[in-house]
Amino acid sequence: MATETPALFLSQIERYYPQSDGPLEILRKADFAIWPGELVALVAPSGTGKSTLLHVAGLLESPDSGEVFIGGVPTSQLDDKGLTRLRRTEIGFVYQFHHLLPEFTALENVVLPQRIRGLGKAEAESRATELLSFLGLGDRLDHLPGELSGGEQQRVAIGRAVANAPRVLLADEPTGNLDPHTSLHVFNTLVALARASGLAAVIATHNLDLAARMDRQVTIRDGMVVPLG
Numbered sequence: 001m002a003t004e005t006p007a008l009f010l011s012q013i014e015r016y017y018p019q020s021d022g023p024l025e026i027l028r029k030a031d032f033a034i035w036p037g038e039l040v041a042l043v044a045p046s047g048t049g050k051s052t053l054l055h056v057a058g059l060l061e062s063p064d065s066g067e068v069f070i071g072g073v074p075t076s077q078l079d080d081k082g083l084t085r086l087r088r089t090e091i092g093f094v095y096q097f098h099h100l101l102p103e104f105t106a107l108e109n110v111v112l113p114q115r116i117r118g119l120g121k122a123e124a125e126s127r128a129t130e131l132l133s134f135l136g137l138g139d140r141l142d143h144l145p146g147e148l149s150g151g152e153q154q155r156v157a158i159g160r161a162v163a164n165a166p167r168v169l170l171a172d173e174p175t176g177n178l179d180p181h182t183s184l185h186v187f188n189t190l191v192a193l194a195r196a197s198g199l200a201a202v203i204a205t206h207n208l209d210l211a212a213r214m215d216r217q218v219t220i221r222d223g224m225v226v227p228l229g
Ligand SMILES: Nc1ncnc2c1ncn2[C@@H]1O[C@H](COP(=O)(O)OP(=O)(O)OP(=O)(O)O)[C@@H](O)[C@H]1O
Pocket: 017, 018, 024, 026, 044, 045, 046, 047, 048, 049, 050, 051, 052, 053
């Protein structure tokens, strides 16, 4: 593994937010690497910086210092266009709330990111159908998000996140809005899909039972990413 390139490498990341009494330091020289095919749980108390870390990792927020490498490529010198291209092709996001487009069907929600990336309609629909079938939604392709249950909506969101076969999947409490039974089902589906696709995935969760099923568990302590426990 030592010679392999990490799917994602955060090097010496600093992130602080300005406040009236001085900067609030959230990440302090944080280092974190995740390897292709590895599933890592991020378990940390509220307010310690999980979302901040995921936003920096996903190129949604720039760190105040440090470097984010995606597949070994440094990103700090990229302009907005370069960052957007990397986000579209290399990174998938799943949030606590599904954020599906309400006027588009399940299939269309998974087709759309592929079309934006430039794929043809037939190819994008074929991949979306395959993904949604894997996610147990083969008979829900033409349903609008409002016609789906919370767990089904979240599974469509997972399909959308991996539609462009990203290198890294980042999930911020992806089952936090679901009841325990549905949460377990959605989590299992997410893990199965990540494993089947060889994705590197970072999943932030407060659920220790779910976290224990990942390859590795990390937390944030004093602004740094450290093994949990
Ligand atoms: N834009 C911002 N400006 C100022 N402070 C912020 C900003 N974003 C986040 N913070 C603060 O930074 C800290 C970390 O926020 P973050 O959202 O990363 O926490 P978290 O660990 O994801 O929490 P939770 O589990 O509750 O979602 C919090 O104290 C938050 O109030």
